[in-house]
Amino acid sequence: MVPSPDPVLDTPDSGVFRVALSNFDGPFDLLLTLIGKRELDITEIALSAVTDEFLEYLRGLDAAEEMDRASEFIVVAATLLDLKIAGLLPQGELVDAEDVALLEARDLLFARLLQYRAFKEAARWFEDRLRVESERHPRSVRLEEKFRESTPELHWTLGVQDFAALALVALTPREIPTVGLDHLHAPLVSIREQAAHLVAMLRGGEPMSFRRLISGVTERGIVVARFLALLELYRHAAVSFEQIEPLGELTVTWSAADWNAENLANLGADYDN
Amino acid sequence: MTTETPIDITDRPAADGADEADAPLAPHAAADLPLERALEALLIVADEPQPLTDLAAAVGAPLREVSAAIANLVADFDGLTGGVRRGFELREVGGGWRIYVRTDYDEVVTDYVHTQNPARLSPAALETLAVIAYKQPITRGAVAAIRAVNVDSVVRTLAGRGLITEVFTDSETGAIHYGTTDLLLTQLGINSLDELPPISPLLPDGADGFDSDLRPA
């Protein structure tokens, strides 16, 4: 057993947040730990507290040694910072497009956190099954001599040079290690995800202009994805359009009689590959 | 564990038949052998799960007949056809049929064979495996996005274990898409991905939004 010098995630008594780096596996893990520690639902209040601790934690990182880890946190840290700003803004005045964007970013982060947690739970099922099954004994015995002897004679055509070439191919690393650049360029935007936003905005409410539906969105990719999502929704007769004049305001009205999650699940499948 | 468990054979279906299990089976055309017996002979030499189609090809019988014969064998080994409940059983895992020691006897066998279990997977590897299992085919980048960490070395480990494999490479982006293997199913003791527990209940808002492509509950 390797001694674990710092197995605890925090020292509740001192109130100082500390974390053993070997004990978690990335920013989401850390966030979940923090949220769990607060024993709070993921609410704005919890979040602002968590954000503080998270930033405190980042400050405490040994820059030289923990650079790798720290870099992984930047995305989450940036998002959390944004959210903290949003939290500091006066409530009830969410007219500013930027505020809306911040709220969306928060929702996205929450969604991703919850998704992450779901997979963590699924991983536990995998662990249990793999353990149980590893204790089972399948029949896996050497082939009886007489059957082994009866296998057709090996047809060998490879010369020694070809064999060496084959070795070279097999020994050449197939995947060149790469540095993750996902945070540097625009991530892929899911039409389905954007459709979910649209459905949430439109369903059971007033007609909205397209301008309104993309208010606060700064990324071109998301605007495009929302438009495509609208077309998909139209195809499913979930929305109707009204445009008085060419290039005029496009008004979108929710028109689906019955709509369920399954419709959404199948939506935009054409774009999946 | 109870005391001795003699099997009550008073209600044997074929009262007088000494070899009743064979009785309903016409000798098989191709091999002129009882189908169930030929199948159990094949399963005795097999060292991995045998797909029904392979077995059918080997005995030269229609899939439907082979399927029924396998069902009979399962019941036979389970002691449901008038015989004893065997120390081994026939299980469908990883897309095929394979003989296993019955769980009751796992302990005796474990003590005897000291098989070496492979090293356990790290939590990071298990989570990555779960993401790939539910979202396949999926690129490393997409897994990394969900897990918010680089997963390259973990993916390599999983591939080396044969639990995942490259399914295809996107011709445009060159991104390799990964999926799970039959070996994973075997090691989970399940026969198909449908037997994975539904994940939607674990997710917020069920199938809403981003996870809509996950296996439905």
Add this chain to the structure above:
Amino acid sequence: MTTETPIDITDRPAADGADEADAPLAPHAAADLPLERALEALLIVADEPQPLTDLAAAVGAPLREVSAAIANLVADFDGLTGGVRRGFELREVGGGWRIYVRTDYDEVVTDYVHTQNPARLSPAALETLAVIAYKQPITRGAVAAIRAVNVDSVVRTLAGRGLITEVFTDSETGAIHYGTTDLLLTQLGINSLDELPPISPLLPDGADGFDSDLRPA
């Protein structure tokens, strides 16, 4: 499937059991399991013929009882105790007991083995062989890490073909190290491994680094 056969645990007079192999068996002290069932469980996973003494030790029963139980199992598989004549049989070979395919089914099995072992090695097998040739002695885990795929079945095939062999087992980890055989040299038309053409010395040593979390089986 037929109706379920209830397990009668109320006890049965052993005398009138007539055809029930289990009947005369007292529950075994060590495992509290029917002796014959425990033995068949052991035999179903046994690779080599198992000496009676080993089996007796495994089930913790007197040799005499085990010997009688084995005799019962032989008769059972031969269909002499009221059941069917199985596609497999229990034979004593070289001082031990092992389950073999019954001779009647040799042909079916042989055909099957042929389809499973084509005369040509698969590309995957050739690549694995090449890796082993250049990196020997090497464990399966290390080969898997280099090739980023599971190589268990391929290694089995290569060993079965006599192209590779177990060189030694690491006393600490229990990991088997494989090397190539003279048969490979013969096939390649060379006299010693020294005659293998050198390949780039700049290649990273595959055994380092990424496979550290794999314990070779």
